[in-house]
Amino acid sequence: MRPAAFRNFLLLASSLLFAGLSAVPQSFSPSLRRATGAACRLSRAESERRCRAPGQPPGGALCHGRGRCDCGVCICHVNEPGVYFGPLCECHEWVCETYDGSTCAGHGKCDCGKCKCEEGWFGEACQYPTHCDLTKKKSNQMCKNSQDVICSNAGTCHCGRCKCDNPDGNGLVYGKFCECDDRECIDDETEEICGGTCVCGECSCHDVDPTGDWGDIHGDTCECDERDCRAVYDRYSDDFCSGHGQCNCGRCDCKVGWYGKKCEHPRSCPLSAEESIRKCQGSSNLPCSGRGKCECGKCTCYPPGDRRVYGKTCECDDRRCEDLDGAVCGGHGTCSCGRCVCERGWFGELCQHPRKCNLTEEQSKSLCESADGILCSGKGSCHCGKCICSAEEWYISGELCDCDDRDCDKHDGLVCTGNGICNCGNCECWDGWNGNACEIWLGTEYP
Numbered sequence: 001m002r003p004a005a006f007r008n009f010l011l012l013a014s015s016l017l018f019a020g021l022s023a024v025p026q027s028f029s030p031s032l033r034r035a036t037g038a039a040c041r042l043s044r045a046e047s048e049r050r051c052r053a054p055g056q057p058p059g060g061a062l063c064h065g066r067g068r069c070d071c072g073v074c075i076c077h078v079n080e081p082g083v084y085f086g087p088l089c090e091c092h093e094w095v096c097e098t099y100d101g102s103t104c105a106g107h108g109k110c111d112c113g114k115c116k117c118e119e120g121w122f123g124e125a126c127q128y129p130t131h132c133d134l135t136k137k138k139s140n141q142m143c144k145n146s147q148d149v150i151c152s153n154a155g156t157c158h159c160g161r162c163k164c165d166n167p168d169g170n171g172l173v174y175g176k177f178c179e180c181d182d183r184e185c186i187d188d189e190t191e192e193i194c195g196g197t198c199v200c201g202e203c204s205c206h207d208v209d210p211t212g213d214w215g216d217i218h219g220d221t222c223e224c225d226e227r228d229c230r231a232v233y234d235r236y237s238d239d240f241c242s243g244h245g246q247c248n249c250g251r252c253d254c255k256v257g258w259y260g261k262k263c264e265h266p267r268s269c270p271l272s273a274e275e276s277i278r279k280c281q282g283s284s285n286l287p288c289s290g291r292g293k294c295e296c297g298k299c300t301c302y303p304p305g306d307r308r309v310y311g312k313t314c315e316c317d318d319r320r321c322e323d324l325d326g327a328v329c330g331g332h333g334t335c336s337c338g339r340c341v342c343e344r345g346w347f348g349e350l351c352q353h354p355r356k357c358n359l360t361e362e363q364s365k366s367l368c369e370s371a372d373g374i375l376c377s378g379k380g381s382c383h384c385g386k387c388i389c390s391a392e393e394w395y396i397s398g399e400l401c402d403c404d405d406r407d408c409d410k411h412d413g414l415v416c417t418g419n420g421i422c423n424c425g426n427c428e429c430w431d432g433w434n435g436n437a438c439e440i441w442l443g444t445e446y447p
Contacts, residue, residue: 040070040071040072041071042071042072044370044371045058045371046072047069047071047072048062048069048371049072050069050072050073051063051069051072051073051074051088052088053088053090058371058372059371059372062074063075063076063088063089064088064089064090066089067089074086074087074088074089076089077089086112090112091112091113096108096110096113096114096115096125097115097124097125098125099123099125099126099127099161099176100127100176103115103125104116104117104125104126105121105123105125105126105127106126107120107121107126107127108121108125108126123163127161128158128159128161128163129159132158132159132160134159134160138160139157139158139159139160140157142157142160142161143157143160143161143162143177144177145177145179150162151163151164151177151178152175152177152178152179154173154178154179154181155173155178162175162176162177162178164178165178175200179200180200180201181201182198182200182201183201184198184201184202185198185201185202185203194222203222219249223249224249224250225250226240226247226249226250227250228247228250228251229241229245229247229250229251229252229262230262240252241253241254241262241263242258242260242262242263242264242293243263244257244258244263244264245258245262245263259273260273264293264294264295265295265296266295266296269295269296269297270296271296271297275297276294276295276296276297277294279294279297279298280292280294280297280298280299280313281313282312282313282315283313283315284313284315286414287299287313288300288301288313288314289311289313289314289315289317289418290314290414290417290418291309291314291317291418292309292313292314299311299312299313299314301314302314303432303441306432311337315337315338316337316338317338317418318335318337318338319338319419319430320338320339321335321338321339321340321350322421322430323350323352323421324421324423324428326431328340329341329342329350329351330346330348330350330351330352331351332345332346332351332352333346333351348388352386353383353384353386353388354384357383357384357385358384359384359385363385364382364383364384364385365382366385367382367385367386368382368385368386368387368400369400370400370402375387376388376389376400376401377398377400377401377402379393379396379401379402380396380401386399387399387400387401389401397422397423397424398424403423403424403425404425405422405424405425407425407426408422408425408426408427408437409427409436409437410437415427416428416429416437416438417433417435417437417438417439419433419438419439419441420433420438
């Protein structure tokens, strides 16, 4: 048997067939939505009831907290292939135990992450027969590895199949002949498994960085992270150490004429590194507002060629005036240094709210109520059928003020790395950016 991470890797091809799918409850009727993008015919309360586990009270977690509810149907979060599934996202890790490359050893069915063995078979992967017809000699012969050692001296032979010794129940010893021992990956000092993924007793650093971005992670225990050599602006090139040094196991060795943690400061500059950074900070906590390169007290704004980012300390970012559809100030204002100046009759951060409303107060409130009848989730006010979330809690957002933008990923100390909009806990990246925190530049050229 193999640990879950390795099993998932081996079965990746098959799991991708299911990764984007979410199981649909039997009670679901395709007619609840007349067409893609059409309004849901269920009330919000009924939709949420169908997405809630039986016995859960109103307000309880929808889809077991593992997905979103769309018109009474759970759409499970797919962070990696096949992790969550089921009508209510109740199943975890659908890839069951394997033996000799076969799920449930070919003697059982995978049911919500566990093998259900056929009659006459048992074990986590249904790999052991209840009755054995083999002689002991034949059984032992089948359990020998390539060095003629029974179960690699790390297990016992049971009817021609190795049962690996895992007294702690941690599954670190596995394989057809118990040839894999992930205890070899445990650091002697920290007693933790290597920073990457342990594959049959050897550390693989390949998937340490979930973004797949920047450089290499290496070392016996994946302790060397060359991303630590990247300056903020290095993401726009293939450079390390600001282009003025060499990265050695996460530390910069600077070329002659340069110094600093990331070789960002020229020795020819009359300013000290601290003075240079202070001049580049202005009123921001980060040099060049986290949007540019500071060199001898002067900022060069990034991304290269994007005129929407400007200012002495790159403090102006007109991308902040755009909504998720790219409309500037909702078409009802102009952008000035990253802030919307609204036309008469409109207000809001993106000029999205009309001052005059054609709805009655009752109609307006009905559109702002959540399933439990609370107006704007108790975290905002209702105006013309739309919630205006409390400005005192900057992180509250969403149509019903039911989202927490603190859940959005950060990079370089900035939410969505300053290259996207936090939308209900998830980063929506601007054109030219990718990654969970919009930290990966795609090399887009700007006019």
